[in-house]
Amino acid sequence: MELTGAQALIKSLEMQHVEVMFGLPGGAILPVYDPILDSSIRHILVRHEQGAGHMAQGYAQVTGRPGVAMATSGPGATNVVTPLADAYMDSTPLVVVTGQVATTAIGTDAFQESDITGITMGITKHNWLITDVDDIPRVVAEAFHVATTGRPGPVLIDIPKDIAQSTMEWYWPTPGDLDLPGYHPVTEGDPTLIAEAAELLLAAERPVIYAGGGILKARAADALRELAERTGIPVVTTLMARGCFPDSHPLCLGMPGMHGNYTAVTAMQKSDLLIALGSRFDDRVTGRVNAFAPEAKVIHVDIDPAEHNKVRRADVAIAGDCRLVIEELLLALEALGLSHSEATRGGRGGYPSDAVAGAPAAPGTFAERFPREGLAPWRAQLGEWQRRFPLVYDQQPGAGPLKPQFVIEQLRDLTPEDTIVASGVGQHQMFASQWWQFDHPYTWVNSGGLGTMGFAVPSAIGAKVGRPDKMVWAVDGDGCFQMTAQELVTASSERIPVKIAILNNAYLGMVRQWQEMFYEERYSEVYLSPDLPDYVGWAEAMGCVGIRVESPDDVATAIDKANSVDDRPVVIDFRTDAFEKVFPMVAAGASNDDIMVDPSLTRGDG
């Protein structure tokens, strides 16, 4: 069967079970857009290529499948640079296809030419410039393989116009045809190291599981829960891992880091063993690295060996897939005497370690040191911190200024419990992460590593496309909203009913907070105005329902109304208190010991 390169490309995407892609056509990618008309793949026409990239990210983050975006050469391609960098930081599987000028024109500064493979070299897991039409199916198969295996990440395929127009004899590569001699991701952890990790776990008195985004990438939420419950070890979930362990679980300490809660931050600081699972000791988690968790030994499980010892030296560094390693770790713990469960503890006979010691295992032998009773003092300490230093805010009823935290709490309580929440970057993101209750994996979509303002609206749209069965809310800031709001036109025309809650404090709020706290209240270029633009009018102009809320009393009614709309997007302009700051906070470069809690909690302490 003879196909054009363009047809082969679309057919290759179909062979990869792509059901939807996000993009915007242009000159160099024109040939590829023609066969889309005959394809089963749904194409969603965005208003800006950055939107396409973030939609693909949102889609990927909630489905676990690679997001696909398409753009033309030159400015089309450079507009997806931000989503690629974002996906690279957050290890999101993404396949981006860009058009390129004809091979004969490459290097001549042709119209809409840009060296996108050169530009994206450092922000993709790999990229390809196709120079032979016969390579197309193989490169597409390689691209999906690289994007989705090992540590996932974005890849880019650049296809010159003449290659898309020339013809080839169709084939589909077998796995053996992939030409990746240098790519062999490790998935199974070294059993010796896993046994060492198990020993460390047994010896620890103040252990903390430091769960990162890798848990979600590895589909390891169930395994993590089993590990936590059977060992009784508390869990912190990083910004990238929110939802991988239920916030409502008694062992869940919530989010650590710069705006993490006191208990999560301090538990890590005082810990004697950090079990880092798919987390990377990001500076927003560690604070000043040489003051971070000074007494803790570290077990670091990551599928990317380069993360080991990059920031913090690990006592046991295990390269492997989090789910597989946790499962093996549980077996290793069982070999050391961890009971299968509370109920079966007495009935399993002798444990290997006791058999060696020559004594039959008595029920409860390990209870003193493991799993639950031995950690009781530690858990009591954590409970004490939780009581003393809760997250707090003060919402006065009626006419008082509307607090952003109150809006999040109302949203949380008035939406289905498995609602997907997307956010932009800034104060609203931290409020959302702090005040939402994440009890399900893949319900939190955000830009963690890169911190891309404007992420919320398009990623929420992508999430809703991936999970049309779930309610999707974006929690956005007014600054963020203005960066990518045009994609609500896409959502309206494609009938993608996302809901956007703008926490409109008329400021670039996080920058304002820093200027207030660290720049002597010298507010430089952070004021945005509450009503320019008119968010309700803008929403309506984009085909959405627009609602404005100024009083705390009106919050619930507005959310209920938004929840009832199912045929178009809804935007609620919540006019929130500009003076509200995110606490707790660890100042940049400070030690996590110097965490600042809400001032109301320390008043009267002297």
Add this chain to the structure above:
Amino acid sequence: MNMYGTDQHHHTLTVVVENKSGVLARVASLFSRRGYNIFSLAVAPSDNPKFSRITIVVDVESAPLDQIIKQLDKLIPVVSITELDPARSRERELLLATVAAGPESRGQVIQLVGVFEGKIVDVGPEHLTVMLAGAPTKLDDFEDLVRGYGIVEMQRTGRVALPMLDRADHRGHPAPGTADTTEKAG
């Protein structure tokens, strides 16, 4: 400090990469974006046309060697990385230099080249261009000695290296332990 000589901060990595366009840029871009210093770099096709061999001398003061190796390993076209211990490998480099060699000093320069087993590859009325191949330290010594006569221009290639052979190994393969080869993982 000796500019070119064996230095404990310098480690030699032999990196086998796919022989595809842009691979050198990927390696170089990794070093620059992660703030690693390259001391010298030599690249050429290997005996297998599918692969090229890059010999990189890295400065491990800029980053731990372990991190440099693991980050290099993440590049998809990097097939294998071997760290060569200078004491257990054969390192060679090529030097070309145009040296001032007027009538008074010409004889001495020629003699020096002879002692170092170099070659004179070009002759002018006031200058000689000489070539010298050998261990980097030998080139360092030559450079120091010839500098007194006046070096007009000089170019060194950067070193290439292979692991030392175990004399007991008659098959001609590098013996175990001569090199720490990191097969691609990740």
